[in-house]
Amino acid sequence: MPVIRWLISKTIQFFLGSAQERKSDAIAKRKENGAFEGASASKDRKFEENYAAAARLLRTRIDQEFPDAYYARLSSGRNSSYDYGQDRALAIDTMSIAIAMALRNGATVQQAATAGAASIGI
Incomplete structure (x- = not known):
């Protein structure tokens, strides 16, 4: 059996x-x-679009607060010998994490941009 x-x-x-x-x-x-395209494909595409939109909202504020090394040397009032690249990279990494977490938790683009700005203090 x-x-x-x-x-x-x-x-x-x-x-x-x-x-x-x-x-x-x-x-x-x-x-x-x-x-x-599975069920998550459109969700991922929407996430990428929202992330890019939130990053664009903060682009000008980041450029003013954390200039890259080239523009920092050209502007007056900045230390031309200081390397601003690491500060900028750290700020962008921190902001990116905050935006991604906010979007994953269901925030709107504006809320995600606000969370990104708050994470780096701008």
Whole structure:
């Protein structure tokens, strides 16, 4: 009796498993060709658009508060020998994390930009 159960289970697994494998292979091929979009594809695209919009809202304020080294040397009132690049990179990293976390938690673009600005003190 156990042999018959084992044989039946292996037969069912063979037919159902191979159907699932064919479906998985078809999805993988469509993904490689760029034709497959799952449920999360539009959500990810929306996240990227919202992230870019929030970063654009803060671009001018970041440039004023944390200039890159080239513009810092050209502007008056800035120490031309100081490397502002690391300060800017750290501020952008911190802001990026805050924006991403806010968007992942369901914030709007404006709320995410506000969270990003608050995280770096501008």
